């Protein structure tokens with residue numbers, strides 16, 4: 001299923017979130033579809049299977065946390081296979097050069113495309129990582145990890161629009177904006193900077209975080 005230009009909604013809720021679970025993420029996906037989203041990003045096989053009901057392309061990830069390695073977004077081939085089996089047409093994975101237990105990201109990109117027949121959505125944090133991922137055959141390059149790697153500290157409050165511009169001027173594959181796009185105006189700026197699509201998570205699908213922002217920013221102490 002082709003990924004159209006537009007807004008992608010990330011429907012994720014960790015285990016400590018009251019909205020954790022496929023029932024809630026499936027409903028979030030339906031709401032996002034009705035609101036005009038062109039695709040859904042979701043984590044783990046159960047949520048991926050649930051969000052398929054929205055009938056949109058699914059960008060699947062499988063977060064696997066380790067005490068030893070910093071990479072947690074689809075860190076190995078087995079994680080990618082689980083996602084595709086659950087129904088994701090597009091596999092997102094960490095394509096930074098940081099240490100990981102198994103194969104490097106360039107090998108994973110090639111294997112996912114050849115052996116699973118899925119598209120690859122490369123989550124990166126810098127221009128060089130994006131260029132390398134595209135060179136290895138990634139279908140899409142996304143700024144998801146900008147602000148979340150050592151190379152991109154300290155994490156700014158704003159999204160990395162400059163990285164969008166730099167990637168878009170160098171790559172022929174679609175560049176996707178992701179990470180801290182917390183308002184419609186920032187989404188518009190991402191498209192102006194050359195993004196093909198923009199992923200929004202927290203500000204659409206995390207009412208706990210949204211509530212915190214209203215409380216801390218609007219309610220007198």
Ligand SMILES: CC(=O)N[C@H](C=O)[C@@H](O)[C@H](O)[C@H](O)COP(=O)(O)O
Pocket residue numbers: 010012061144145148178179180181199200201202203
């Ligand atoms: C760094 C990392 O692990 N990002 C994750 C990737 O799947 C998610 O936790 C984010 O919510 C997602 O990228 C969307 O970003 P935002 O919630 O800022 O709109």
